[in-house]
Amino acid sequence: MRAALAALVVISAGADAQTNRDIYAQRALARALDERCQLFSENERLALDGAFLQARGDLLRAGFDARRIDQTYDQISRNAANQPCNSEATLAVAANIHSAYVGWQRERFQDYVGAPTLWRANRPYGYDSWVVTQTLLDADHSLMVGLYNSDQTYALTIAAAVTSEIASLTLHVRDTDMSPELHDPSLGGLLEIEGLPSWTPYFPPAAGSRRFIPSARWSDEDLAYFSFSESALEAFANLDPREAARIEAFNSEGNLVATHYVGIGDFAAALAFVRSSPDWSGGR
Template identity: 30%
Template sequence: MRIGPNQRLASTRVVRVGMIAALLVGQPLAALAQATALTAAPTGPYYDRAFMLAADQKCRLFQPMVARALTSATLQARGAAVRHGASADDLAATAGRASAKANATACDNPDLVRVRGRVATAFAGWAQTPRMTFPGAKADWMADRYGLVQAGWRLKQSVTTGQAPVTFGLVGDAGQGETLAAVVSFVGRSRPYAARIVLRDADRSARPWLPGRAGDLPPESLRLAVFSAGSSEAAPGLLEPTRKDGQAWRFPDAAADLIAALDPREVFAVEFLFRDDSIARATFEAGDFAAGRAFVDMGSL
């Protein structure tokens, strides 16, 4: 995640605090080396933040805004662990250890009280950050929490299909919630009559689909398609700067949960269907979509 100098300092502070969290409840000094190794491992930051989240759920440690910021950071740490080689089993085990430690820690534990203050201070500034970039391997998720007076992107990733720019993510409007949408501006061809999100079907394949060539989708037998709920002319604030018009295709909210559940190294696609049976495909990285969505959920500034 790309952040400013002040937020970068806060992020570092949280990781250090996390090591203290891993040593709560009077562990013997002999456990120090083990806890240090845990924090240094790919799942270390994820453990730290998952522990604090679990402790918050048990003890109500933080104000809602700080808890949401911590949720976003925890999801980001989870994605980073995956990109550094952590398996699904590693993540499940790490989350289980964090939850068990939180359940075994008294809410009035002096170390937890001290850590609580440090975490709250670190994430209070994070919660006031209006914009953030969540980098991916080849594409980023751009998040924006500034107040809106018209429809605009809250979370987006931009690619192209042929010569047409396509932006996908969460659209916000003044006084309205977020809607999952894709905006496309085709030139010199007819408009599509339908659009769909295509991604791995977790019910058919529990393991991530990680092909060697970037941009590959799973075989058709392992895919799930979620069709658009409708389309309209795109509002000016949703268009690429070089385009004057385009179509906005809206998708069910449940599709956002499906994308958030993907491995951050996986891809998904938005396909536009034309009446001549042709298909235009725009491919996106799952990346830190889940963390970006949690960041947006902190609300407008």
């Protein structure tokens, strides 16, 4: 479901002819111009941020260096500083985003890169529901993880079947202050690490990671829900799109019964999609 995202590109050539670098540069230019000229509404800005983050994730997954990507953004911002806010080129960028957002806000759901499966993002409804989610399958201890809307409060949430033996959970993510670089325990494939999935080499380090415990728990007929603090959501969303977080599940006696890894992917872009909903504040 990338049609709506593609529409948020400032089209200067045929979409089929554009590379990931072109798309990133165009979204970066629109974002940089908005930072200086305040071109967009809050929801338009969130939609553009999501499209920008997805374009950046595509470059990272294609092997582009994160520092070079960010240096490119800085250069684009410097170039944008020389473009008057009322120039024809600036107004054309603004008109393109305004027009694209009309279609964007009608989209009820989008799929985003995740691991081991995609993130499914849904516009908020007036009842409790997942708004970003993926399922981590396991023979005995499958989990759902994502963003859950409970009474118009949105929290990073993990859920397990009420019939499972899972009584508590912990979430582990890389501490970006203590460990600013991605952590590859295999040292580039030199070591074989048992128990790690093959879809990424990047995992929370043994030292230099943050551990979060749930701030609330509740259940319905099918699932037991464990929700986390706003700081946990922020730490999770700010991770690199290429890395994974670790979830540890414990039974009522405190014994570890399952370990899951969830790929960050474009979770931040999915979060921006949800927050850009016209009725986000109403939880509808």
